Each structure stands twice: as structure tokens, then as C-alpha cells.
Amino acid sequence: MVNQKYKIILSGGGTGGHIYPAIAIANELKSRFPDARFLFVGAKDRMEMEKVPQAGYDIKGLWISGIQRKLSLKNLVFPFKLISSLWNARRIIKSFKPDVAIGTGGFASGPLLYVAASNKIPSLIQEQNSYPGITNKLLSKKTQKICVAYDGLERFFPSEKIIKTGNPVRQDLLDVDSKTVEAKEFFNLKHGKYTLLVLGGSLGAKRVNELIENKLDFLDMQNVQIIWQCGKLYYQQYKIYNNTKHVQVYEFLNNMDFAYAAADIVISRAGASSVSELCIVGKPVIFIPSPNVAEDHQTKNAMAIVDNDAAMLIKESDLDVDFENKFSQLVASPEKQKELGDNIKKLALVNATNQIVDEVVKLLNKE
Ligand SMILES: CC(=O)N[C@H]1[C@@H](OP(=O)(O)OP(=O)(O)OC[C@H]2O[C@@H](n3ccc(=O)[nH]c3=O)[C@H](O)[C@@H]2O)O[C@H](CO)[C@@H](O)[C@@H]1O
CATH class of the missing domain: 3.40.50.2000 (Glycogen Phosphorylase B;)
Structure with missing residues (x-):
């Protein structure tokens, strides 16, 4: 054969x-x-x-x-x-x-x-x-x-x-845990800080980018460094933040295995492949589903995870009110991070x- x-x-x-x-x-x-x-x-x-x-x-x-x-x-x-x-x-x-x-x-x-x-x-x-x-x-x-x-x-x-x-799901995402050290070096990350990976889906997400821009000082105060995938359409607007003290901005990440491996916490849209990949890599995630897709399917994709206590979700319309609270609670609780990471991994269809x-x-x- x-x-x-x-x-x-x-x-x-x-x-x-x-x-x-x-x-x-x-x-x-x-x-x-x-x-x-x-x-x-x-x-x-x-x-x-x-x-x-x-x-x-x-x-x-x-x-x-x-x-x-x-x-x-x-x-x-x-x-x-x-x-x-x-x-x-x-x-x-x-x-x-x-x-x-x-x-x-x-x-x-x-x-x-x-x-x-x-x-x-x-x-x-x-x-x-x-x-x-x-x-x-x-x-x-x-x-x-x-x-x-x-x-x-x-x-x-x-x-x-x-x-x-x-x-x-791409083969190189199946074992990201073995790549953590290499990935942190690849992104030149600082020790002793939390690494937040921000994913706006393959094209980038306007509202997620606005959130991150508004919260840069807040995230800095939370001792967080950021790998921020903003999307090709938005790169010109946000590249001014690239390589400022705690931020790296990318229009597109060609090494998703390293990005996932380096991350301690992920904020992501809930496109179907992103959700499947996040299950496989088993990291704590806050989903911000796009409300602009047919039948609100990203919320459904994310709810299949959230209903299993395996991720958090913040609706776009609640970001102004809820984001700081929910994010700081997650950063402050390694137990919660571990619980979410372990639970989401159980949902992976490898x-x-x-x-x-x-x-x-x-x-x-x-x-
Ligand atoms: C706005 C929109 O219409 N979104 C749809 C689109 O999302 P979108 O194209 O964002 O798709 P997914 O979230 O499903 O997948 C994104 C893919 O791009 C990869 N990636 C992403 C960013 C990056 O910098 N590098 C990289 O390699 C991810 O690893 C993943 O493999 O198709 C999905 C699958 O039909 C749908 O569920 C989404 O609702």
C-alpha cells in the first residue's frame, strides 16, 4: 500500500x-x-x-x-x-x-x-x-x-x-510541553514573569486588539509579558508597541508550537481550530468569541469547553466591566490555572x- x-x-x-x-x-x-x-x-x-x-x-x-x-x-x-x-x-x-x-x-x-x-x-x-x-x-x-x-x-x-x-491539528502542536525552554528563548522572554499569549484568530481581532492596547499598563502591573498576535490588517496600527518593555507584537505567528509552549495563559478568539489546538496544548484560556460570525458559532465552540469547567469566557460586550477582575483572579491563582489546563486537555481529540x-x-x- x-x-x-x-x-x-x-x-x-x-x-x-x-x-x-x-x-x-x-x-x-x-x-x-x-x-x-x-x-x-x-x-x-x-x-x-x-x-x-x-x-x-x-x-x-x-x-x-x-x-x-x-x-x-x-x-x-x-x-x-x-x-x-x-x-x-x-x-x-x-x-x-x-x-x-x-x-x-x-x-x-x-x-x-x-x-x-x-x-x-x-x-x-x-x-x-x-x-x-x-x-x-x-x-x-x-x-x-x-x-x-x-x-x-x-x-x-x-x-x-x-x-x-x-x-x-498540525503534528508539531501535539507535544508542546517538551518545547517550553526552547520557546522561551525563541521569544527572548524574561524569567519571573507570566507570559500571556493573545490570539485574534488567523486574521486578527479588532476588539481584542483594542482591549490589549487599553490594558497594557494593567498587564504590566500584573507582572505579565505579552506575545500579541494582532493580525495583518492591524499590524501597522499596533507595531509601535513592539519590543516595548513587556510586549512583542506579531501580525502572524509562524511558530504556533513555540507560541503555545511559551504561554502561561492564553486569551483567544474561539475559531474551531484554535479551540481544538488549545485543548491539545492544555493551557488556561480566556475565550473572547467573535460575535460577528454565522449563528454566533464561536460562542458555541467556546461554550463546549466552558461548560466542562475547562476555560473562562468573557463576552465582548462585558470586557470593559469584567476583564480586569477575571484576569487578575486567574493570574493570582496557580491552582485555577492548573485546573483549567488539566480540564481542557481532557477534551482534546488527538x-x-x-x-x-x-x-x-x-x-x-x-x-
Ligand atoms: C472571523 C471568522 O470567520 N472566523 C472563523 C475562521 O477563523 P480562523 O481562521 O481564525 O480559524 P481558527 O481559529 O479555526 O484557526 C486559526 C488557525 O490559524 C493558526 N494561526 C493563527 C494565528 C497565527 O498567528 N498563526 C497561526 O498559525 C492557528 O494555529 C489555527 O490553526 O474559521 C474558523 C474555522 O472554520 C471558524 O470557527 C471561525 O469562526
Whole structure:
């Protein structure tokens, strides 16, 4: 089986939450089938066009974007983008001739998986969230298998296709505890201070950035040093704080394993992959879910953890009132930090990537 020269096409992107699961799946397939060939398909101008080649894979870009939820001029162009991307997806499929197609959500995976499934290529989609995106909802009728991370998705997908696996997480995040010393050196952190990692999701989070900027003096007084991922859009605004006495500002962290390893406490958005990763690394977390996503799904992602006494949550609307109190209580209590870290780790689904790849292999073997 190891010598199989399978051709595998993957598509997912728009944000990191759709890209990294696809990369984790590809890496596991590559380790099982070293002779396999891989091709990613993404959306032109989106972050996958940079992140996928960095991970060592080829990628082709389609001219596609999402439909705006509100009335917008951009929607007028959408039909043209859709026709162009379906046409190009067809060309890519015809020339690459994949044995299997894998979609992890986001705009580009729509046309690609649609064309693949219409051409009778076995296909699987992976849904990271408790509330699925439009692309996966549409694709679910055509694809053979749907790997999910939450219960209750029969409301949206054909139940006979659903397999609960959890979200794929990159291999290098599985054992961050062994990297703590190296990570603290990497970030040049001071001894005797708490290290706070601030994560705004793959694109950065405006309200979280505003909070951190307002609380820099407070955090300094709490003896906290900060690794602050503010997002590409906001970097120009916040880089003035970089390398001030207790702050490092990053537009994007390319070494998440080191960032998690160095952190004593994490403040994070509750995107699905971030939540899955935080379970695996087992650190005390304060979630600040984005209220601006479909069906408030980040709050649902976070509540699945909070309901198990495994993390704290502060709503954006409560930050002004609650943040200082809740944060200082957590910093002052190593017991609480340990309890949250231990509890969140119990919720980790560490075998997700393997299970998803097992399902892909069944498709390759035509079951
Ligand atoms: C605003 C928005 O629409 N957010 C959605 C998006 O979030 P987003 O793209 O932020 O996705 P996630 O939180 O799921 O994952 C972020 C990924 O980016 C990585 N990372 C992040 C920052 C960084 O500096 N370096 C880095 O490598 C993380 O390790 C993680 O693997 O997709 C998720 C998965 O469908 C959804 O749950 C989120 O609601």
C-alpha cells in the first residue's frame, strides 16, 4: 500500500481555520503514501496562496470569494466569479485527474469539490464548526463522507455520511510541553514573569486588539509579558508597541508550537481550530468569541469547553466591566490555572487527523 502513487486534491481556505486542517490531512497522507502527489486549490489573493507553499505543497488559485451577507456591489460580480472558478476547477480536475478530493471549507472548496463530485471522484469534506459554513452545507449532498467535530450536525448534513472525528491539528502542536525552554528563548522572554499569549484568530481581532492596547499598563502591573498576535490588517496600527518593555507584537505567528509552549495563559478568539489546538496544548484560556460570525458559532465552540469547567469566557460586550477582575483572579491563582489546563486537555481529540485519513483511505480503496 505504501507505494501507491495516489493523486490527491485538497481545497480549503480564505482563513487559517480552513487551511491548516487541509495541511494536517495532507501531511498525514504524505507520511502514509510517500509517493502520492498533492495539489491544493485555493482562492486567489487569500492567505492559502502563501501558507500552503510554505508548508511544501503546490497550490492553484481560483477567482472566487464568498457572497456578502448584506446587500453589496461585490455580489454583482459573484456570478462571474462562480462561472470562472467552476470552469477553472474543471480544467484542474481534468488535467490532475485526482483519485480523491478533500474539502475543508471556505470559498474555493465549493467549485472544486462540486466539480470533483460531479465527475464521480470520491470526495470527503471536513467541517470544523458546530454550525457549518454555506460551502459545506451545499457540498454535503454531493460528497460521500463528512467528517465533523461536534455532535448535532444531522440538522445540516445527511446523517448517514457523518463521521465524528474532531478537527485535524498540525503534528508539531501535539507535544508542546517538551518545547517550553526552547520557546522561551525563541521569544527572548524574561524569567519571573507570566507570559500571556493573545490570539485574534488567523486574521486578527479588532476588539481584542483594542482591549490589549487599553490594558497594557494593567498587564504590566500584573507582572505579565505579552506575545500579541494582532493580525495583518492591524499590524501597522499596533507595531509601535513592539519590543516595548513587556510586549512583542506579531501580525502572524509562524511558530504556533513555540507560541503555545511559551504561554502561561492564553486569551483567544474561539475559531474551531484554535479551540481544538488549545485543548491539545492544555493551557488556561480566556475565550473572547467573535460575535460577528454565522449563528454566533464561536460562542458555541467556546461554550463546549466552558461548560466542562475547562476555560473562562468573557463576552465582548462585558470586557470593559469584567476583564480586569477575571484576569487578575486567574493570574493570582496557580491552582485555577492548573485546573483549567488539566480540564481542557481532557477534551482534546488527538486522533482526528488519523481518523479522517483512515476515511480517505477507504475512499481510495473504493471501500
Ligand atoms: C472571523 C471568522 O470567520 N472566523 C472563523 C475562521 O477563523 P480562523 O481562521 O481564525 O480559524 P481558527 O481559529 O479555526 O484557526 C486559526 C488557525 O490559524 C493558526 N494561526 C493563527 C494565528 C497565527 O498567528 N498563526 C497561526 O498559525 C492557528 O494555529 C489555527 O490553526 O474559521 C474558523 C474555522 O472554520 C471558524 O470557527 C471561525 O469562526
